[in-house]
Amino acid sequence: MKHYDVVVVGGGHAGVEAADASARMGAATALISLKRDGIGVMSCNPAIGGLGKGHLVREVDAFDGIMARAGDMAGIQYRLLNRRKGPAVQGPRIQADRALYREAVQTLLSQRQGLDIIEGEAVSFGIEGDRITGVELADGSFLQARAVILTSGTFLNGVIHVGPERSTGGRVGDPASECLAAMLREIAPGRGRLKTGTPPRLDGRTIAWDKLEVQEGDEEPMMLSFLNDRPQVRQIACGITHTNERTHQIVRDNLSLSAMYGGHIEGVGPRYCPSIEDKIVRFSEKDSHQVFLEPEGLNDHTVYPNGISTSLPAHVQEAYVRSIAGLEEVQILQAGYAIEYDYFDPCGLSRGLQVNALKGLFFAGQINGTTGYEEAAAQGILAGMNAVRYARGEGEIVLQRSDSYIGVMVDDLVTRGVTEPYRMFTSRAEYRLTLRVDNADQRLTPLGIELGLVGEDRALAFAEKMARLEAGKAVMSDQGFSPRELETVGISVSKDGVRRTALEVMAFPDVTRSQIETLVPAVSEISAADFLQLHSQSLYAAYEERQRAQVEIMRREEGQIIPAEFDYEMVSGLSNELKLKLQRARPESLAQASRIEGMTPAAIALIHIRIKMLARGRQEASA
Helix, strand or coil: EEEEEEECCCCCHHHHHHHHHHHHHHCEEEEEEECCCCCCCCCCCCEEEEEHHHHHHHHHHCCCCCCHHHHHHEEEEEEEEECCHHHCCCCCEEECCCCHHHHHHHHHHHCCCCCEECCEEEEEEEEECEEEEEEEEECCCCCEEEEEEEEECCCCEEEEEEEEEEEECCCCCCCCCHHHHHHHHEEEECCEEEEEECCCEEEEEHCCCHEEEEEECCCCCCCCCCCCCCCCCCCEEHHHHCHHHHHHHHHCCHHHHHCCCCCCCECCCCCCCHHHHHHHHHHCCCCEEEEEECCCCCCCCEEECCCCCCCCCCHHHHHHHHHCCCCCCCCECCCCEEEEEEEECCECCCCCCCCCCCCCCCCCCCHCCCCCCCHHHHHHHHEEEEHHHHCCCCCCCCCCCCHHHHHHHHHHHHHCCCCEEECCCHHHCCCCCCCCCCHHHHHHHHHHHCCCEEEEEEEEHHHHHHHHHHHHHHHHHHCEEEEEHHCCCCCCCCCCCCCCCCHHHHHCCCCCHHHHHCCHHHHCCCHHHHHHHHHHHCCCHHHHHHHHHHHHHHHHHHCCCCCCCCCHHHHHCCCCCHHHHHHHHCCCEEEHHHHCCCCHHHHHHHHHHHHHHHHHHHHHCCC
């Protein structure tokens, strides 16, 4: 019998981050994967990042995680989404070489001391009372552990659908996890079914690329990792085409053969990433949908047609794909499919992702009802750090909504639960003006250093960056300029006689770096990356002050704890619907309760009054 502090089940994006975080913190860690060479596989699209998702990747990187570094080792096209909008809602995204990404993840893990990688299938847990004691493998061996993190992805009771045909599997070529799923039904409450899907994979050699619109990457790309400043491999272009009325008619004529519309699928799919069937039914007024043709690697002919995922039969897929411009003669290398899998209600988790019903067991990734590599990785790193702290008898780390997108996501999950696969968007974050991709390290790396989660190289690079930024601020704040002096360099401001520093002025619309350098020649010594960071800080300085006040109010609200034994049935005036939701979610504070769907200020006031009445009663009884 082997003994570990933390055992992680599953080698997907959540499992990778959880295992690496645990080992970085000095815990004896094991990562169990069905196939060693399957660790780090990009099961769906060959891309990382985007709007909201890019924020999560940057936050994982700020904690010294793997995803961004591996992404930069494999990034074959970089694009900053929402480039024309403000930094707060921009999102970095890469197109990745699948093979290079998997190789990068496995290389980074192989270099991690204190981490054992074990090839095998987890079939059961060891349990003593209300506490987990380890993991049993299919070969009969048992790994004893103080904490276990389950990151099962789409493998729990996974069923693959292609038209009316169905087969068990966690993804094409890999078996589903049925034994573990059966056990979880007994110990974890709130089981449900979700589904996701993929498009058919195309042979790029049979695509008429000359008929397509070309999508180049950014000339000045933003890296995923704070540790990198330029792409590490050759860059490529993607193609863009569109569906048409013929495409839509083929799909409409065969809807009954779709696994989803034929009634073969029980699970709910992602509303924000609909299949081609969903698009044509839900958006019937549209006669065209965009399709991005994304090469899967520098030495791979496979192309991922982003935008036409499906569960139609293979012959129908071939017909509708070949109706699209540029794809008339295309060969399909692998049919698209839908996959249905088990998840468990995340309202049954703590905000550190521990299962409330079983001490020492943590869930991360799609088992919690999320979709996407980025959401999984972010949960993985939080579960990893908290599993180590649990194993050491230390308190749980909770990330607040005002701290990070990870905090927003986890609070959404454990407070509201899910009715469909959860995907991160910038609109979910009420403090998004200060939760930017450019400052994720400033928000989270100090905490990572404190927890022992950040290695020496990153800690040193962060310290050097902060020193440069402070020096840059000092240079640009040292002198004030009158409106007349600013006008001499072409900067128009109100004739109010107020002297403004270069740091304040750089936030004004259309002010250029050259104008700032004319005012303060020493600015020419500041790097482009640091100048951009200082510009963002200047741009949002006023909002940050306002947000600090809002956060202080929120934290005072957070300070009003709801007792664990609080009985919502005793709150007079509270609707039965809200009572049920509150009993299910068991919020830890009034602030958390306020975010439950359907909650009203009046209902929060009723709960607050009841808490104060109970506290007053206890005081009188003790007197």
